[in-house]
Amino acid sequence: EDQVTQSPEALRLQEGESSSLNCSYTVSGLRGLFWYRQDPGKGPEFLFTLYSAGEEKEKERLKATLTKKESFLHITAPKPEDSATYLCAVTIRRSSGSARQLTFGSGTQLTVLP
């Protein structure tokens, strides 16, 4: 069964304290891995797409990396405004053709304290 697991479930950091969020996946064939940010009461906001092992993407204090089994979202010197739930999702290649829907993990709730 295709599965996406995120850890930790929750993470509290002091402002400036760098850390990483993990997304491990067990799928029949990875088409793409996506990171989103979701604020309370809002829809997910797109951050990154990664397609192949070894790929890296960066945006401000965030950097996403991908291996054959997992992805990391590195947060460097976070600020309180980085507090949100970070969601990882995959699209999967199937023998019948690629499935375009996203399969989500349960998210990591990040709190950055001033």
Add this chain to the structure above:
Amino acid sequence: NAGVMQNPRHLVRRRGQEARLRCSPMKGHSHVYWYRQLPEEGLKFMVYLQKENIIDESGMPKERFSAEFPKEGPSILRIQQVVRGDSAAYFCASSGLAGGQETQYFGPGTRLLVL
């Protein structure tokens, strides 16, 4: 530069009523997806549509739920005879093809409360 639009943002229904949720994709996007986020649970895929076609409805409950994306107008997710368990946030996403790789952009969601 309008993103994905959903309305209403909040919807209250009594058990047995119908709920209609609307989604207008981003300009130029022809693919629409609906997801449901139950309280304390993750986002789950429901249905994938292109104009006038349902491509994949494998995540949608077999009864009471239906979706459409007509040639003109928004995509509609319809829930008939709502029950308390339908209370959730319903998100629509849209995508277009950019270099053969597509990203889904989400709307703000419709929060359905069934009394």
